[in-house]
Structures are given as structure tokens and as C-alpha cells.
Amino acid sequence: DQQVKQNSPSLSVQEGRISILNCDYTNSMFDYFLWYKKYPAEGPTFLISISSIKDKNEDGRFTVFLNKSAKHLSLHIVPSQPGDSAVYFCAASAGAGSYQLTFGKGTKLSVIP
């Protein structure tokens, strides 16, 4: 039973345009959400997070939106750059102090120059 779902295995976007990666969750206990970026042959790196008390968090070109009623979050990358090409994982935890993350399967983003 997947508690964190990323339904799009892959996404292609032109350089300079917006990339939107989506994530859905089923567990109502999740209240802290994170996005990780992973290049081939490397470990995941933390990108951005959001607490359930917020509906938006922004960091440079990256913005995460949270819709709690729909149990949905999205990562927006504007403008997209070729170096953003990677696999993006959505993860969730039951509290900012929790030590366990549940990961989605990932979405492979390709930014075309």
C-alpha cells in the first residue's frame, strides 16, 4: 500500500519553462513533506520542505505547494535548467521531529536545452 504516490514516472520540459512535479499521499498523519533530488550514482540531496501549517514554501527557483484537503503537493521549478535533470522524490513524515520518512517512487525530470 503506497502511502506516498508520484504517478508520473517521467517528465520532459523545455529549458526556461516551468516544471511541475506532483505527489499525492494517503496517510492523514503526515504533516511534514520534503522533496529530494537525485543524480545517477549519487545519494539523494534535500531540496525543499514544507510543514502542514503552510500551503507554500519558496526557495529561489523552487516552490512547493501543499493542498491538505486534497492530500496533494507539487514542486514547481521556474525557470527550468538542464542541470535540473534528475530524479525527484517526494517524502513525508509524521511530524518535523519524526525520524522516519516515507518516499514516493520518484519522477525523472529531463530539461531539454
Added chain:
Amino acid sequence: NAGVTQTPKFRILKIGQSMTLQCTQDMNHNYMYWYRQDPGMGLKLIYYSVGAGITDKGEVPNGYNVSRSTTEDFPLRLELAAPSQTSVYFCASSYRAEQYFGPGTRLTVT
């Protein structure tokens, strides 16, 4: 500051062999974790530790063991390797929800 380091990077094991994957962090994080990632899948938690001397099972602990004698080190032991343990293994550490990952160990069991 090296962050989280893992050794070896690659390993091929025969069925029934044993090995230890090493993980060390230099950030003085209390929490440490072991994940495995199979092709096309997300990361699944094998074991975690909330501090030296304390470990607990994650989602997929069967076939693995861990120990945590120091804050820095969190080795993962595979006993009687099986083909189903072919995967990429990631170690991570954290002091809160944001986890920092090592580069991974690619293990093949044949």
C-alpha cells in the same frame, strides 16, 4: 566536513556469503538510517537508529542486522546473501526530518 560516507561503492557477493556495509557521518547527528532502492522504486527503510546503542526495524528488515556503538558509525550486516538483496543501499543521518544521504553502495548477489 565529509558528511555521510559509505564503503564500499560496489560489491558482488555470491549467494550465502555475508558482508558488512560501512556508514560513517561526521555531523554529530543522533539519527541514522539504512535504505535500499530497487530499480523504479522509492527508498525503503531497512533499519534506523535514534542514538548510540539504540536501533529499530524499518519496513524491510529481514536478512539484515545493524549495530550502533558510536554516534558516527552505523554498519549494516547482510547474513546469507540472497539474490533478492541485490539493490542500491543508502545510509543517511539527520538531527530532524531533513536527512542527509551518503553516495550509496551498489550490491549484486549472484
